[in-house]
Amino acid sequence: MIINSIYILIATLCFGIIGNVRGKNLIFSSLGGGMTWFLYLVSSHYIGFSSILCFFIASVFASTYSEIMARILKTPVTTFIIGAIIPLVPGGSMYNAMLQYVQGNINQSLSIAFKTLAIAGSIAVGIFFISSVFKASVLFNRKFFKHKQI
Template sequence: MGLILQVFGAYVVTVTSGIIFETPKHLVLQSGFIGALGYLVYLLSLHYTGSAVATLLSGMIIALLSHIAARLLKSPVTIFYIPSIFPLVPGVGIYKIAYYYILGNTNLAGKNFVESISIAGAIALSIFFVDSFLEVYNTVKIKFKKI
């Protein structure tokens, strides 16, 4: 039950951030589905890996599904990327950095800093990997059509 509730929460977060960023109304539910599916991958892979690797895997799923949705629905890919990534953003980690730093516990602040930077880097890398793979795939596909 807890897993379903968390995935539903990710869906709500994605839809809400889509509304805030003025995603077209007919695409809000699709971006919510992508965000919820990405967060489900995060939760399932978190049991086997660390948070940064789980974020990388779920970010890659979000990026791939965003590209597929963009092509099928003839929309810019960022309409799906931006709201769907929100459930993965390390907001609590960033809060803990400031909290522990104010308390004077620099060890815990540093630990949370490294973890938050790792998660943020995993988000960026996941988008980079999928975009680069699709760019290479499309280039190779065009080259082979000419032959």
């Protein structure tokens, strides 16, 4: 499991290089991808959650990590969220759905496609949830401290 996470870290590092991420942002972006995949593996193998819930948990972690690192390094969140979410993208499942469709297995194709869409939706909801929480906390802090100074 750790070796698998290291491979994902290296793959995310290479993706960051292609995406023109530089310096320490590249290191922290790829580290986020490795930790996100490790959390997904732990939640799916040891805890035994459903795959959709595991993807949601991993995306919540990835989004939280990205928001924190963006504030620490004073960099846009997208620099880190893309690297942290890349390992979770269900591209292989969508490929399998299309393969089943081309081979004429419509029911199998639809089953895989709906599961893939549910996974993608859970990833999107996890990112949106954490992004909204951080945005709301920033707005609340600005408003609270603005009234406090008066």
